[in-house]
Amino acid sequence: MLFNSLQFMLFFPIVILVAFAIPNRFKYIWLLICNYIFYLSQDNAVALFLVIATVISWLSGKWLYRITESKKRQILTIALAILNLTPLIILKYSNFFLNIAGSDKRLDMILPAGISFFAFQSTTYIIDCYRKESKPENNLFKYALFVSFFPTILSGPIERSKSFLPQIDIYDNKGFDPDRVKRGLMNMLWGYFLKFVIADRLFILTDNVFSSYKDHNGAIILIGVLAFTIRIYCDFAGYSYVAIGCARILGYDIMDNFRQPYLSRSIAEFWGRWHISLSSWFRDYLYIPLGGNRKGKVRKCINLMLVFIVSGLWHGADLSFLLWGLLHGFYQVIASVSKDLKKGLTKEGGVRKVLDKGPVKKLWQLLSYVFTFLLVAFTWIPFLAGNIKDSGGIFLGIFKNFSPLSLIDGSVFKLGLGVKNLLIVVFAVFILFITDLCCERKKCRIDRLLDNTRPLIRWVFYYTLILLILFSLNLSTTEFLYQSF
């Protein structure tokens, strides 16, 4: 059951209607049932993995909390975390490792939907219990609700037990609260707009370009890469907004996953805004335990590379994802090294003084935005190609036979979208850009932004979004990209 499917459109109203109608103390049981209905509709053959991950991590939490000896606790935590991640490692990476080892053999295994997300979420709980940041949950069903929470189970955000579990027992916000429901619906509307209107249209274009990229000239491939850059943001952020909206309506606040990532001036900033739940997970549960930046500059660089290698492999068991992670790690290392260099320069030559002056500062900022965006866009190439060979082909294809004329000679209209849909997508991306700029300036999320907008503008915005979504519904046949990770 996908968020963009009719099944979900029928399922969700039933979930909320019953949730609002039943007494507060039974709500978690109802939601747990709904979680499993949602998950079983997606992947009934492998739901057992979800149950196993839930039970293992729940028992682990209880066990760890009782042990007092620090060394034993540490070893046990590592062992239990690995045990909890074992199904993910085996099911997702066996073929990858066989491939690396040079074997032609391929194991035919089913990858349970959302395993990368629920495995990480339950591992978080084990580590939080070890760190005593989270108290072990006594009620298995409440814990199971956290692990299997349907808005987040398939594509995140990867929620933390310490923020989610206490919310189960807070009843004040579980009833029908018009404000809360309104905010939830606003998030859902924005999420569906990003998915239906932009991502699904750009899917047609990118699919057309990259299914036969060898037939296109460099300018068209470049358009494809830029379109993919916007598409992946709209697809994944769209999913996250719908998830946040659903959770909010049900009375749960889950963490933000995106904060205008393409308005970043550096790669480090980008990672503070993109897939926040995962990047903060890696920061808290891998980078800092590895020593973070506390053990010298070289070690910091190694740690950064390690985190991004793991992040790359988390996204997919292929060398292309590894390359994607390596590139991002490399950028971070370069940024880290150049930061020290920059500090030196500003001290000695007074470059900072020049850069901080009005127009130069603005130009520098603008260049930083554009450069970061382009760097991120080009780094998506291995991600979109899915294998090393095509990644190289696409990258070189941009520079081979680059014909800017094809940008104005009507070639872009022949990429599957046609004039009408291309104009719609340009208009929709313009709305996205303006909205992101406003959210950035006001430092708030879309629901807060709309709340503080004049009613007339707000209603024009609603109707624009609803009409655009309505007239894009027939395009939506695609899964959410991050569902496959």
Added chain:
Amino acid sequence: MKKKLLFFAKLFAAFLPAILLIAFTALCPMCYQDGEYPAWSYTRDVQRGKLDPGGDNGERIVILGDSAAMADLVPKLSGRNVVNLAVGGATPVEMYYTFKDYLEVYGKPDKVIIMFSPFHYSYMDNFWTRSIYFKHFSITEAFKVYYQGKKTGSDTIDDGKHNITDVISCYWSLPQSYLPALLNSRFNNRYSENIGKYREISSQKGHGLFGRMDGCDYLNYESGYSSMKMDGDHKIIDLYMRKILELCRENSVNTVLGQCPMNESSYSELNPDYVSQYTEYIKELSKIYPEGIYELEIPKYDNMYFGDASHLNEKGAEKFSREFFAKYIPDPVFE
């Protein structure tokens, strides 16, 4: 309470465009549906008693079938009270419910003529694109057919692309299902054309031509088959074929299972194995329901009588109708 009411009022206002779109989709199908819709609409209107097929209260004859039956049999040429309820892409599944409704509304007819192209005993290729899309069944019938199709392993119903929510989407007239048609028709550009067709089909008592060529030597579907497909779709089609014959038996209705003509080109390309399997199937039905009249031979017509690969043109339809009616519902005019 006031806050809640205000919230729902705003929610309603926000979703008003969606509500209006759904209402338009549900209430004005003639404005946007494609050219096949008027025929399906005519059949449905007759079977549900919304449109009187006309004629006196005397002898009544009903034709059930697919596009070939719709094009090849011209009720007006019978000189009797004949109504052609056949529609393009229909199989015995659709026609069973048509006949069932007809019986409920008008009571038993004197004769039923059943005529399907041979390939429609093996394939129900139009289930999603016509039967469900045009809401030929009631929603409960649609659910029933859907689950039966899944049970019998119908490749068309259980095609991996559609599921029960597609049925709901069509019956609730949701934009997911009808948006392409709405946009392509610019909402109402097809109204006059569709109404014109509907009137034409009504005046012809259900008959409508498909191909308009003055002779055609193209090969039809059957000429490409080496054997009759007996699994998947066939199982549910067979189930409903028997249901139709069962209904005829229960109501003591005379039944004629006829064969549509094929053009010479296709006929000469027919695989003997396919023909014998098909004939065997019809023979099997005739053994179980021996009270009916069964044609086993596929008639061969000159290419000049065909408007396309599978359907007779006006000349051919006139020739075939006269011959067929003279044989099975003799009228003094022809004798």
